[in-house]
Amino acid sequence: MTDQAVDTDGVRLSDDPVEESRFLGRTRELKELRADIERAGLDTLAGRKAPRARVLLIAGRPGSGRTALAEELAALVAADYPDGVLRARLGEPDGTRVPVARVARELLAGLDRPSPPGADEDDLTEALRTALADRRVLLLLDDAADAEQVDALLPDAPECLAVVVAEGPLTGIADVRPCTLGGLDTKSAMELLSRYTGSVRVTVDPRAAEQLVELCQAHPAALTLAGGWLAARPQAAVADLAKHVHAEGDEGTALSRVFGLVYASLPSTAARMLRLLSLAPAGLVDPHTASALAGCSVSGARATLDDFVGLGLLREAGSTPPAYEVPACLHARLARLADTHDRPAELQLARARMLERTVRLLQSCRAVTETDSPQAREKLVGMPRDLRFPTPRAAADWLRARRPALLASARLAVADGELDTLARRLMSQLVRAMVAHFGTQAAAPDLYGIHRLVLDVAERRELPREKAAALLNLADLDARTGRTAEALVRYRAALDAGREANDPYATGRAMESVGGAHLELGDYDRAADWFGRALAQRLARDERADAARIYGRIAAAHTYAGRYGEAVRSWRAAVAGHRKAGDVTAQARALSELARVQEYAGRPEESLRTCREAVEWARRAEDVRLQAALHLRLADTLGRLGDPVSAGLERSAADRMLREDPEDACEIRSASSED
Known part of the structure; x- marks a missing residue:
């Protein structure tokens, strides 16, 4: 917190350690809460081991100092919980209940534990309990809505402590005595x-x-x-x-x-800006948000926001670039004032300006990473100075700091229903910016939620092309996290949407993905059938490179099913296709797989010839890793054919390549061992 800033619920005024006291009053409440930590619970009195974490409840109205008291208590007892303090808000500033799944995901992120994209509430809360099972953690849950929300997040670890902040009692959680706050002394x-x-x-x-x-x-x-x-x-x-x-x-x-x-007492322009801050997603404001909402300059908005901090109407969020928070105790009042003094059309226009500004900032955030693109550099230079980021690092920091507000913007824009065009642009740019800065894998949990929102808009607006794209993206994430059956359902739905949109890319991609899902599920006949349908479309559209790749997928399905003759024919077709497309690397890999299948089929001499041909094409492709793997396979085949001398020469060649390219050594050897 900073000087002259109202806490969401309290009176913590400064982070300066030199200051005489950062926290005022509540001596009695702190003493009672600390005593309650040590108090024997009902289970202990009954001779049973406590099954879950002890829960302390701080109850009071927003603005009563409840969050400040919880933070002070956490600071006082933090040394007793060496695995740290985890914080989460269970309510939005407007009073909306935060889904338990989202809270659990944020807590897992705080523990540096992965959370599979698309996982449901039960899976995420179970993962959270597992992560906390052997830890001694203090869990601070702010603005809880009800007992069910808290109960789902409690760790099954008696050594942990949960400090819960709520407006009233949490009926349903055993052995909880509320510390109810009134005014200060x-x-x-x-x-x-x-x-x-x-x-x-x-x-x-x-x-x-x-x-x-x-x-x-x-x-x-x-x-x-x-x-x-x-x-x-x-x-x-x-x-x-x-x-x-x-x-x-x-x-x-x-x-x-x-x-x-x-x-x-505020001037009319400042009063209007303050009212419009109730539209800020997640109660988080920065100068750009305020500028767009009020229709003023960024510098003017920042000066006004700083004035609001001085008046206690906002508090600084403590991030760089500067950001502010609307206290939860004021949010509803600001929203009522906005509804009273501003026409619905004016509020909608303010929302639209805010979303448009966010879209442009996301475009700039992504463009600054595209240093090799002249078009991106030209577009970036053409943007106003206030919208440009000086470095990719600054853009990534902004994206990370604004992530909760950006995700809330997407959710609110979709829920609004009247700004779907802006919502679609926002989500598109948000996905691109996250992938550019964080990578697809790291951003996958957030991307899953965004693709769901895209699907909602596409279904509401009857946009089959976008529906197909959203379903494909969601299904891909499902497939990567082992939910293959769910992915299969979505791939089939994407196929229907692609056909409705007459989109050959979506239909072809969906058919191939349906085949891949069946392959993963072990239904090799259906996999080969769907790959065949995708192949027919690629051939009809003369997409030879894709057709060659799909020949390889058909061959894989036949191989798994033990139909080696059909697999050999499909791999030969794949080799021919890659040769016509001029893809030397793909041709070498296809020959490598063909040699593998020939060996499975009991034709080691043919496998030997094919493998040597693959080595030559891998050499032309300058693929050292593949060459080494092929030499190891040749050594294995020659060994089985009774030629240990030649096998030794092949192993020596592979070892020499591995020494020259040590970064790939571990991966190559593991690959050859799988062969």
Whole structure:
């Protein structure tokens, strides 16, 4: 947290270790919570070993200091949990419940544990419990919606501790006593005010300060806003603000009354920007987001955001480039103000501007990685300076920091239903940027969610071509994570969508993928049949390179089924196809596989001749790895034919190649051992 920033729920004011105290009050609550950690649970009293982690519940309204108290407790007891502190938010700023699967995935990422893309909630929570089984971790779950959400994430490890922040009790979780928060004690509340106003303005009129604390009900968020209001008006006395708050009457909460005063004091342009910040995805704002929402310059937006931080209306997120968070206790109020003061069309236009700006930033984020592309460099130079990233590293840092907001943008754009064109562009650029910076494998869990959103839009808008593409992408990710049956269903659906769109690429790709799924499932006859259908389409379209590749897949299906004669014919067709296409490397590999099948078929002499031919083509292709593997295969074949001298020469040749190219040595030897 930073100076003069309201915590989502608390009063943690600074990260400066030199400062006298980063946390105010709550001495009694902290003492009770620490004692509760050591308290014997019901299982212990009954003579049973505790089956799960101890759960501490901090209950209170947003803005009551509940998150700050949880963080302070975590800091005090962190040394007792050597495997670290894991944090997760279980609720969005607008009150939306975060799916358990998403939370579990984020926690697994915090543990550096992989989470298969597309895995369901049960699989992810089981993976989380497994990862925590032998650890001593403190789990901080903020803004929990209900007991079921928390229960699904609790580790089966008595040595772990879960600190849960919620608005009310968590009925359904055994042996949990809530620590319910009210206002701060008077001394701490006065100190909080003085940190904004300076001690003089409080000490010269302590009765007025006490009256203001009482009017604010010692509510941390209300006091923070009051302190920000006073800090912005050095000439105003504490008594002046107390009169203003008193004049608001008793309607609404203390936070509502003080917020109303702060909001009313803003210039109209700043008030409008503040209202529109309720549209920011995941409550995360940066100068570009605010600029697009309000239709102003980036520098002007940043200055206004910094003013909001000083008033306690925002807090800095502590990232580079600068980012801000809308406190959850203010989010609903801002949304209501936006609905009251701005027409629906204006709000929709603001959303559209925000999405368009995000699309352009993602384009720039990806383009900065394409250093070898003159077109990309030209496009990047043509962008406004504010949209350009100085280096690929800066772009990657921005993408990593903005990832939660970018994913939330995609979800919100799709849920809106009126901005599908922008949503499709956003998701397309987000996929490309993530692949460019993180790679397909690392970004796979996020990509799976994005492809699902693309599928939702394609089905809603009846776009069969995009539906086919989304289904193919999802099925590929399913197949890579071992969900072959699910992948097969999606490949068939993609085939139907491709045919509806009259898209030959999608239909051909889907037919080949259906064959690959059947091959993985061990249904070799169906695999060969589907590969044959894909081959017929490739031949009809005179796509010879693809046809040669599919001949190889048909041969593989026949090989697995033990039909070596048909496999040999298909590999010969693949060799001929690669030769006509001029792909020397592919021809050498196809000859290598042909030699393998000939050996399986009990024709070692033919296999020997084919293997030697493959060595020659591998030499022409300058594929050292393949040459070495082929020499090892020749050695094995010659050994079986009773020629140990020649076999030794072939092994010596392979060893010499491995010494010259040591990086491939391990992989080559393992490949030859599989042969």
